[in-house]
Amino acid sequence: MTDTATGERDPDALVRRAGKRADTRQDQHFLVDDRVLDRIPGYAVEAGMDLDHVLEIGGGPGALTDRLLATAERVTVVERDPEFAAHLREEFAGEIGADRLTVVEGDALAVDLPEFTASISNLPYGASSEIAFRLLPEGRPLVLMFQREFADRMAAGPGSDDYGRLSVAAGHYADVEVVETVPKEAFDPQPRVTSALVRTTPREPDYSVPGDEFFLRFLKAVFTQRRKTMRNAVRNTAHISGLGDPDAVVEAADEDLLSARAGDLTPADFAALATLAHEVGNPED
Template sequence: MSGGNADTGGRRDPDALIRRAGVRGNPDFDQHFLVDDRVLDRLPSHLPDDADTSHVLEIGGGTGALTDRLLTVADRVTVVERDPTLAEFLRQEFADEVSDERLTVVEGDALAVDLPDFSTSVSNLPYGISSEVAFRLLPRGKPLVLMFQREFAERMAADPGTDEYGRLSVTAGHYADVEVVETVPKEAFDPRPRVESAIVRTTPRAPDYDVPDDDFFLQFLKAVFTQRRKTMRNAVRNTAHISGLGDADAVVEAAEEDLMSRRAGNVTPAEFAALATLAYDVGDPGGY
């Protein structure tokens, strides 16, 4: 059975898709179906103007409302869906596109399946795994348009010195320019989530600083931000068991006093990179 494209002026109606699938969203399993046509139509438009849409990856296909829109702008779409019932529904609903090899449905957990080489990703992410999925996608260096909980999105895009700025901001910014392009009300979903949502666009670019080892840099960030209320001096000393430093005191003694007297929330990404480089050089990081 193919649902066709005539539900709403050439687009499949999201409510009709839910009815055809015979399902109801289950908040316990992070199933909040996006049903607002205007938001669905705008999601692909948030891609950078020069984005390559030859192969678009969608994480969490649900009943296919966004899949339908992506097929109008992409040469090829791969959708990952964990729910076996929904995965089979997508194959049936979009049988023509599957037959034409324009759509591939991958059944499985987005954190476990092999992801294909994709040119960009547009996804309404399951919120429970949104962070892990984002950081599986960001290192691929492709443009992303992703739906998150609003609070998470704002932390992802935050600037130094703001309340929202933290490890998430620095880590995401290590891979891309990050911006919140649209906030989305609860009413756009069925069932409604407890929180507002937001759409984030990431545009890949190299950071404007150098680090000796990406894994060490990211682990160093994780360590010091566990004590974001402490000065950097104390944060570096107290978290050597997380960062892997064998000689945290050497790092504190070699670093600039002004930097070490600040808290992590007031340290820029470039300053973190310089400190991580110093820590790598003099702090005896084990395993890197």
């Protein structure tokens, strides 16, 4: 346990006190740049996020946890590494005793997540997509660290090189923006790629779909053939989308949609086509 006030712990000292080196095989890269760490909660504050109960995925040695405790009312951190979980309980024993911090030991993709008002996390890159799409449907604002390439794809708009399935799927749940690029040097050990912070603001889409599960499965299918027209993409990917009669979809769909390629359609276009596919394509349950 340390008497240092929250928000003032030195990241390198936290790593030393944890007594454990990062395991890059487990996507462990510690964020140790004080300036970046200090800015991260600010992206939530400036967006007016409710910080009554912040969820952090992957606490590691606790540098971001420390900054979050200086800003949020309560923090729950999910940490899968038993040694880091034990370190967090010792390092932040005072905050735990004051009922301001809860440490959950386990895999963020498997544990029951608590009710939270926002999530602010430096995600393990290997599982970042799965974790993001566990959090996005919760309808809470997020500030998450990703690989820069992934972040750009999340935030991309129709017609851009980065636009794809990830862009449409993330935008189905929230407005997405890249708020900061983070260099390799901000981490120890340094990752091979540049990183970026993404901020999401939840909102309802301006279109309707027959169900999120089918919509996301339909997106996955047609984007596997993004260079083909939607006519061919729908016909060729029934084994992914689960459509029993893709030809019926092609016969009923608008020609403008069918002649376009996936990268040029708007989210509303995909929603219209997915809705039609669900109605006439005899999808699997």
